Amino acid sequence: MNKSKVEQWFQQKNAEVEKAHIDEKIPVIITANYVLLGQLTALRFLEWVCEHPGGVVALPTGRTPEFFIKWTQYYLENWKREAQKGLIAEMGLGSFKTPEIQSLTFFQLDEFFPVDPNHERSFSYFVNKFYIDGFGFDRKKVHLLNTSAIGDNGETDLCALFADGDIDLSLRTRQVKTGLELKKKRAIQYVDHMCASYEADIRTAGGIGFFLGGIGPDGHIAFNIKGSRHDSLTRLDHINYETQAAAASDLGGIENVKRKAVVTMGLQTIATNPECSAIIIAAGASKANIVADAIMQEVSPEFPATSLQKLPGARFYITKSAASTIIEKRQADQKAGSFAPQTEAQAEKVLRGIALPVGKTILHTAPHHDDIELAYFPAIHHLVRNEKNINHFVYCTSGFTAVTNIYLLSVLGATLAFLDSGEISIQELINPNKSLGNAHDITGYLNGIAQLNKEAQLFNVACRMTRCAAKHLETNNTEKVAGFFRLLTDILLQLEPGNHEPEDIHLAKGWIREFEAELAWAHFGLSNAFVHHLRLKFYTGDIFPEYPNYEADVLPVLKLLKETNPDIVTLAIDPEGSGPDTHYKSLMAISAAIDDYVKQSGRADIRIWGYRNVWSRFSLNEVNTI
Structure with a gap:
């Protein structure tokens, strides 16, 4: 491996990379x-730019490059x-002048089809905001993928043409049956021609340098x-x-992503x-096996990233948890350790897990509304059914990103x-004399489940929505509440899924x-x-949401700690910030609140129970309780 200075x-700084596995x-x-x-x-990017002024680059969009963007800026x-x-001098790069970003030629990697380039979740919008405006790329040297219109003047609106979500690529070769299919066939042919021209532009520029x-x-790499x-072109x-599932949150739900193709x-x-x-x-344990396959498997279409094995300059930069599968193989190869079960030690962990606390106040915290269930739900059954325990369940966020526009419209x-x-x-x-408050909605909904009565369930969801809206609007006027719901309905009907949504x-x-x-x-x-x-x-x-603010994010947790005086606090431990970054940011807020609570009280x-679930998992040797 011919390593750069960076x-x-x-x-x-990391001894674990000294010895590579023979299969890497x-x-x-x-x-x-x-x-x-x-x-x-x-x-590494800035080092390459210094060494290759006027070079050709392709950079990622989406949530993955958050800290790449922040550090580069x-x-x-x-x-x-x-x-x-500073660090640049320490690495031996001090002789270079400020990298000439404006000298570079930029090619967009991919884009949804069709999508308006002004859509806040389109990759073109991302490139404009973070790379052109943020890094200083010369707009004249940036090649973007326009998947919204045919022709320079936008003679045909592709978003309108494919509004039905039927993107039938067999139209490339089969006979059309309707006038609409003829229009779609011509649009697909146009996009195919655009892709061929884009490919030619990349090759004329000398190919991607970085x-x-x-x-x-x-x-998948890009949308491959x-x-x-492995011989595929644009x-x-x-x-x-x-x-589709990975992109669902960006486009307002998987039902919207299913109506898209990609370039x-x-x-x-x-x-x-x-x-x-x-x-x-790559970051996070959820990527560990995928990363290992890309690095260790033979070249195969089954593993798109193996196509990079032929490039001497190919690298995988990954976090420790994303490297867990690779590290295990390295250790096995070097015979430096064994993952064979240590029966006695594991038995102690299991016994500790069986001996659940009694007579304790437990504050169960969760970034999202399903994190506790995904992490330690079996233990919850025992903890909450012990009458000597007091259990509080705390949700750091409202979880609104999990609710699609389509579902909200149906509820409204x-x-x-x-x-x-x-x-x-x-x-x-x-009316406090006629209603049990929120408990009325809950009891009614659960009864609806027991009776297999969908209408009863929906009625009680509607009751809760009405109750919340009346409180939010500070009114008991039915027409005001109904007007509020009609306003939300109108907004949703006009809102392109994935675009910025009003606070209401x-x-x-x-x-x-x-x-x-x-x-x-x-x-x-x-x-x-x-x-x-x-x-x-x-x-x-x-x-890229902001990091927790002390007044807005830490103090509410601290207030709750003072009110509940817990003996045990559970929290999602995701120190890498991989998976949903809400986990990492919730951890920051809760940790700061606990520190202040301990100092003040x-x-x-206080015992801390750290848990993980589907995004990143502990190995047996990392935990002390099973």
Whole structure:
């Protein structure tokens, strides 16, 4: 491996990369966490730019490059200072002048089809915001993929033409049957021609000199999904379910992603330049097996990233958890350790897990409304059924991103129908002499489940929505509440899924998610007094949300700690910030609150239960309780 100065420096900081496994066909650099992964990637990119002014680059979009972008912006703004006495100088790059980003030629990797380039979740929008405006790329040297219109003047609106979601690529070769199919066939032919021209432009420029990308749940690179040919070029294509699911949150739900195809650079496009520095970044245990396959398997369409094995400049930059499968293979290869069960030690962990606490106040915290269930739900059955324990369930966020526009529209429609028919009376809902409050909705919904009565379930969801809206609007006027719901309905009908949503839409989605959480614990006999919704402010719909703020995010947790005085606090431990970044940011807020609580209360006996679930898992040797 011919290492750059940046790579040498990071490798020296991590002894685990000293000895590669014999089956590793692409060099790997491992970092301790997600933030350092971004720093390594940013510095390597800027090092390459210094060495290749006027070069050709392709950079990723989406959530993966968050810290690559932040670190790159930092070093571009502070290059002179860092080159004199900072990390850049320490790495031996101090002789370089500030990288000339404006000298580079940029090619967009991929894009959904069709999508308006002004859509806030389109990759073209991302490139404009973070790379052109953020890094300073010369707009004239940036090649973007326009999948929204035919012709320079937009003679044909592709979003309107394919509004039915029927993107039948067999129209390339088969006979058309209707006038609409003829229009779609011509549009597909136009996009195919556009892809061929895009491919030619890349090759005329000399091929991609620096490629940076993530790796998808099926191993996809750009939108080259599992099974893609390694000689594939820039093209219009469909994607598989795994890739659709990964993109669902960006486009307002998987039902919207299923109505899209994609335009993507091909695997051969990426690797055309034999001197290309091709870097794949990955974080989190959920990527461990995919990364190992890409690095250790023989070249195969089954593993798209194996197409990079032929490039001497190919690298995988990954976090320690994303490297877990590789590290296990290395240790086995070096015979440096054994993963054979240590019966006695594991037995102690199991016994500790069986001996659950009694007579304790337990504060169960969760970033999202399903994290506790996914992590330690079997233990919950025992903890909540012990009458000597007091259990509180705390949700850091409202979870609005989990509720699609389509589902919210259906709930709003049903709620309006019940209000208009008079079946729901706000006066009765908020009258303390006639209503049990939120508990009434919960009991009614659970009874509806027991009776297999869908209408009863929907009625009680509508009651909860009405109750929440009346409280939010500070009114008992039915028409005002109904008008609020009609306004939300109108907004949703005009809103392109994935675009920025008004705060009231987030609020209404949160009401639905919070009601769902309360139903789960009501089933165990817990009242709403033991379920807490914090709605911390760091949780937004932005692609790169802000980090927790002390007043808005830490103090609400601290207040709850003082009110409940817990003996045990459970929290999702995801120190890398991989998976949903809400886990990492919730951890930051809760940790800061616990520190302040311990200082102010003088308590030193609080126990912390750290859990993980589907995004990142502990190995047996990492845990002390099973």
